[in-house]
Each structure stands twice: as structure tokens, then as C-alpha cells.
Amino acid sequence: MAIDIKPKEEKKYKLPDSFNALFYYSIVLLLFSVSAYLLISQWNSEIEAQIDHREEFVENLRGEEEFEERRDFVYDRRNLMNDYLHLYYNKKTLNNFFLFLEESVHPAAHLDTVTLDTEDGEVSVTGYTLDFNTLEQQHTILKEFSFNREIIGWVPEYHPSPTDKFDYQTHLDFVEDEEAWSKRIENWDEFGEVEIFEQEMDDGQIRSVIFLIDEDMDEDEEGAYQRFQPNVDIVTVEDEDGEEKERITPLRNLVDIYESPILGMQRTSVDKENIRNVDEIPLLTVARQEDYRTNRKDLLDWDWYEVLIVENVEPIEEVELVGVSEVQGDFSVEFSFQIKLDQEIFKP
Amino acid sequence: MKPIITAICLIGSFSIMAFAIWPEYQDLRESIVRADVEEENLSNIINYNQTLEGITADLQNNYIEEMKKMESGIPDDHYVPSLFAEIRRASYRTGVRIEGMGDFSLNEFEERPQLIETEISFQVEGSYSNFKNFVEELKTNARIMSIESIRIDKRGTTSQDLQPLEYSVTILTYSY
Secondary structure, eight states: OOOOOOOOOOOOOOOOTHHHHHHHHHHHHHHHHHHHHHHHHHHHHHHHHHHHHHHHHHHHHHHOHHHHHHHHHHHHHHHHHHHHHHHHHHSOOOHHHHHHHHHSSOTTOEEEEEEEETTTTEEEEEEEESSHHHHHHHHHHHHHOOEEEEEEEEEEOOOOOTTOOOOGGGGOOOBOOHHHHHHHHHTGGGOOOOSOOOEEOTTSOEEOOOOEEOTTOOTTSOOOOOOOOOOOOOOEEEOTTSOEEEOOOOHHHHHHHHTSGGGTSSSOHHHHHTBOOGGGOHHHHHHSGGGHHHHHHHHHHSOEEEEEEEEEEOOEEEEEEEEEEEETTTTEEEEEEEEEEOGGGGOO | OHHHHHHHHHHHHHHHIIIIIHHHHHHHHHHHHHHHHHHHHHHHHHHHHHHHHHHHHHHHHTOHHHHHHHHHHSOSOOOHHHHHHHHHHHHHHHTOEEEEEEEEEEEEOTTSTTSEEEEEEEEEEEOHHHHHHHHHHHHHSSSOEEEEEEEEEOOSSSTTOOOOEEEEEEEEEEEO
């Protein structure tokens, strides 16, 4: 019996059914990846082009002659203002020195020479008296000499009402203004009332209030104020001969310039150099301290006030009698004083 | 065949993601940040330009007088004879007599190096009240003048001598 031998069938490897899905998924993934890459590249290119365009625009604008001229002009003006204010507020004036000279010399003393060096504040006085008693009195007068100095400044504007209390501690910055002060002092006699003064402007705002603070104000008192007209925009004035005389621009205008957006600040560094912290002025710190917290926010948010302050200045740091000699014949006593003055006396 | 294609597709996809899409995405993020910065720069420069225009117009139209005064206060030149002339004019106006013009020197102003400080000394004679007016005149002069020192001398030897006083004055002025 013949045996039919059949070769064994090879076992065929069969992919699982889910492989088809993987196959298509891989193709879709590849297409998606390529598309995403192209899309992102395109997007990136557009943004780069936009950036280049902006950079080019900025460069062009910066490179424009008109822009540069304008910028140079503004910076030039700003530097000029800074320099001017710095010099203006640091220049030495002799008004108070003359006052010192006139009020500190004994009526019976005779001066021969007066030498002043404003940088060091050193004064040398020589002269003679007819007796030693007068010389002693002269020495005492010099040692005790003091004077009242008036300062006008700018502080944050505040809208006072009869029930409110004004708080000096919130004055924060204090800018002295010689010209504004000198103008007001001319009109001193026109104003006599002692009160807080409000002036309503055309736009309805209450602005530019000036107070005179009594130097004798006690801590428990309300304090004394005197009001003054606030307008200081004087450019030229006529002198006694009818000639026009130039006056330096009031600070108010300059402050307005400094508040411009381009400078990005309300005050310049130079301005700050001329700012006195009210803490330095004892008259202001004692009476109103308790109101500080109440009114602080309002005061900081609003505009500026003008404030006139009277303070007592004792300008003499040292007085030394450096020489005495007796002159025979017509009897007289020659003297020589070395006096050291505080720089405060050279301020307006 | 399908497995090979599938393998190639998967490897290709992950390669593209890792070596193309991811770096490109990082670039895109950087570009977006840069674009924001540039946008801000652009906005700033436009605002700056507008502000410059406003300030320039304001200075040129509303603050002419003030600018002139400041320019007079710190002139561009430090020509000393013109300074002497100003002092002489002040003396005429106030009744003091110039006795002599002394030394002068030009120095760099330490506090503001862009400024030149001119120190000038001179002698005048006149009454005390006239001298006070003279000093006041210097103070209110358009050009900024600061008194550095003064010396007051009585001329006569006794109080009966009514001769005018002698004054030696040193002042400082400034220019660019």
C-alpha cells in the first residue's frame, strides 16, 4: 500500500487586525508632523518679519533728523533748566548779611573794615569804640544776633474747609522761591487777616493758598496764618525811573515744565536739591502732627500750595574778639572780631 | 511592506517632532516674546515722539520768555569784557563808581562740569546805600552772579571824614 506523503504546509505569519489602524495612524502622524512644522515655520517667519518691520520703523524714526533735533532741543532745554535752577538757588545773596551788618553794630561803635568770605562764611570786622563798656556791649550784640527769615515754598495743594485742620507734616517737599517771596513782601501791608485763605479759580478749583505762620505759634494753638495774593507770573516790572526791569521767572512756570510727561517725573534732581524737608523746620513739625494721617492721602493726590514761613535764624556760629588795643590821645579802643556765619544767612 | 512603511512613518514623525518642530516651537516662543518687546518699544517710541513734539511746541510757544531768561542767566560765551560792561552798567544805575577791574579767571565748575565758572574781582566806591543797591542790581541781573567775597574799607581815618567807602568785590558767573 502506497503512502501518499504530503509536504507539511508552512505556517503563514499573520499580522493582527489592529496593525492596519497603526499603519494609518503612522501615516496620519507623519502628515500631521510635517504640516505642523510647516505651519509653525510659517508663523515664525511672519512674526520675524513683523519684528524686522518694527525694528526698521523704530530705527527710521530714531534716525529722522527732525526727531533728533527735537530730542536734542528738549534735552538741551532740560539741561539748561537744571543748570539754571541749580545756580539760581545756590547763588549767594547779601540781603541778610547787610541786615546783620546794620542791626548788629552798636550805635557807638565805629567800623573801619568789614571783610566777608561767603564760601567759608567768615567775617572779619575791625573798628573802634570810645570805651570798653561799648566794646563789651558790641560783643554781646554779636553773640546774640538773630533775625527772622521768610521762606516761600510749594506744598501739595489742599482744599481746606472750616472743620478741617491743615497738616504741615504732609508738606513733604518744600521748594524755596526767592522771587515769589520778594514779590509778596512788597504787598505785605495789603493783607492783614490771619486765617486760611482760599481762592476759587475760573475752573472752579481752589488753588494757590499762602499761609504766614506765626513764629510764636505754640503747640496747642491753632497757629497764625496770613494770606497773600498768589499770582507771581511777573516778567517785567518798572522801576522808579519808569524803566522796565527784568525779573526772573517765577518757579511756578518751571515746575509746570518739570511736570511734563517727557521727564517722567514731577521734579528733577536739581529741584530736589532745593527742597527742604519740613521736618527741618521746627515751626511746622510741632503743631499739626496729629492731623497727618487723616489728610495725607488727599494732600498727596492734589496739586501744590504756596506757603510762606517765617523762621528765626541765628546765623552766627562763632564770635571771637581777636584783638583789642588802646589808643592814647583821643582815647579809643580798637577791636577786631572774627565771626563765623552760617550759610543760611546767604540764602534769600 | 506595511510594517516597514509604518516603522518609517513613526520614526520620521518622531524625528520631525524632536528635531524640527520642537526647535521651531522654541524659536516661535522667543519670537513672540521679542515681538511683544518690539511692540512695546514701538509704542514707547511713538509716545516719546509725540511727547517730544508736545514739549517742543510748548517750550517754543508758551515758555519763550522763560527760556530767554535762562539763556541770559547762563550765556553760551564767557567773553569777559561783556561781563565787565554789565558790571559797569550796574554801577551807573546805582551811583557807585568803578575804581578798578581786577583779576579774572576761568575754571571748570566742579558741581556741573559742563559749566565754566568765571571769577572776577573789582573795586568800587560809593555810599553804603548805593553799594547795597549795586549788590542788589547784580543779584537781579539776568546773568546769574554770586557774591564770593567783599571787603568794605573806610577811607578816612576819623569819623568826621565823609568820604565814600571803598569796596572790593569778587563775584562768580557761569557760562557754557
